Amino acid sequence: MSLPDAPWRHRPGLDRLAAALGPGTARYVGGAVRDTLLGIGVTDLDIATTHSPDRVVELLQGAGIKVIPTGIAHGTVTAVSSGTVVEVTTLRRDVSTDGRRATVAFTDDWREDAARRDFTINALYADPASGELFDYFGGLADLDARHIRFIGDPLQRIAEDHLRILRFFRFLARFGDTPDPAALEACTARANDLMALSRERIRDELLKLLVAVDAVRVMRLMVERAILKPVLPEIDLAGVERLAALVARETEAGLPPAPIRRLAAVLPPDIALNDAAGARLKLSNAERQALASAIRPDLAEGPLPLAYRLGPERAADRLLLAGDAAGARDAAGWAPPRLPLTGGALIERGLSKGPEVARALRRIEDRWIAEGFPDAARVAQLADAVVAELLSGG
Structure with a gap:
């Protein structure tokens, strides 16, 4: 062959x-x-x-x-x-x-x-x-x-490198059909060995596993076998169900999987618990911020305003986790415009340099967002109105 x-x-x-x-x-x-x-x-x-x-x-x-x-x-x-x-x-x-x-x-x-x-x-x-x-x-x-099998004695191979426990499940999620019984029993028996690994190695394997094609089935198996309990006790069957729902919404929205978004799904929807788990996994500051942002409930303004304030990627994460696949699709595929106005234009209208200009820009931007990002002509009208309010003491 x-x-x-x-x-x-x-x-x-x-x-x-x-x-x-x-x-x-x-x-x-x-x-x-x-x-x-x-x-x-x-x-x-x-x-x-x-x-x-x-x-x-x-x-x-x-x-x-x-x-x-x-x-x-x-x-x-x-x-x-x-x-x-x-x-x-x-x-x-x-x-x-x-x-x-x-x-x-x-x-x-x-x-x-x-x-x-x-x-x-x-x-x-x-x-x-x-x-x-x-x-x-x-x-x-x-x-x-599609059989994932250790070479030789599974217990010996795990003793040589404890990370092979997580690699077994990652390969099962990516390539496997049914788990090798001896391998599964060995991974279950030696799950506590994961505590000896660096959190960076655990993070890398977990994030790769979460975006694998069969991540939901394999994560459910890992929770049932208490594989992650020694290092991530926050992940339970409820988290697996949230992951399953997220995967369905990603498919509906036509969006690819994202590891931090999926991690946010399997962890409890609690910012403090999420941050503690993120710190334990040695996530970067940007990743921890994305993790916290994904589970916040603030969706009041709608998909495009959310994408403008957070950026399309973070907005899509939040919308998907909140159950809005259509909104996530709209946010992810949108290029946020720039406010067609500068502080200099407000000074020309009579405002003094400094905090007053910043305050005016924020008011104008909020109205511009609320009106659905109208063109420069409308922004000029909004600027005239806000400057008039501030100059009159409003």
Whole structure:
């Protein structure tokens, strides 16, 4: 069986990179192989090689290919060939692990390299020239069955890297049909191991999971199994139902999923609880603000005024969570206009520089919004009226 042809296989410089490493010494691996077999578009490219990291650098530089030693101590370099970016990693085997990081040794054994990967569907390799596929642990059959299965003993694989618990559910939400029973039981039994992980790693996996195609079903399974309880006890079945309703509204509105919006759905609709969870997940300030904004109940002015004040994205988030799919669609597709008036124009009308001008602009803007963003001629009339009110003491 061979890897199907795909646009990414014709990226500039890719053949030159493979030729520099030499025939039989390098194979595409992981997501590019998996996603091509599924007919999914490929972004990131990874190559595994039998060459040592130093030899990789020597060969690629000798071929005029730029090499960045992004993780050379762990066997990985980033190659840039005619603008095409590829991660090139020497075959590895684990020497020791502590649940968060691994000490590795380099090897020339392809099966050893495959054995240290997490899931069977991620341990598929393809020859760059012929496309010949190499499958050491039944990944092709699992991929065909949409079966997410650990390589080897699930409990051991989780002990090596606790993040694999969340990765299992993320891959189940993206690629899976039914969960592997042994994997599911192992993840359930070791859920408390998540407490040893950095919150940044948990955040990254959770946000990716929330936008996966089958996020609702998998989040429900995770809540029923208390997977997230050690790190996010706020998420319960009510949150999963809110997520399901949100997903339906996103579909109705024709809007793509957004991770912070979906996180706002699964967390309780309480700003303080949301902010505490956001802080625990090490969200950025902008993400925490978006999380809080999404659940505020203020919708009185309507979709377009809301989009003007908050921005289209935040307005769409709030409207979707509040149940207004049509309003969210209108807000997301709207380009807010600029108020066609300056402070200088108000000074020309007789106002003094300073707070009075700012106060006048706010009044005019509020009336402009309330009237549905009329044209400059109407704004000039509003300005005349507001200036007259202020000059008369109103």
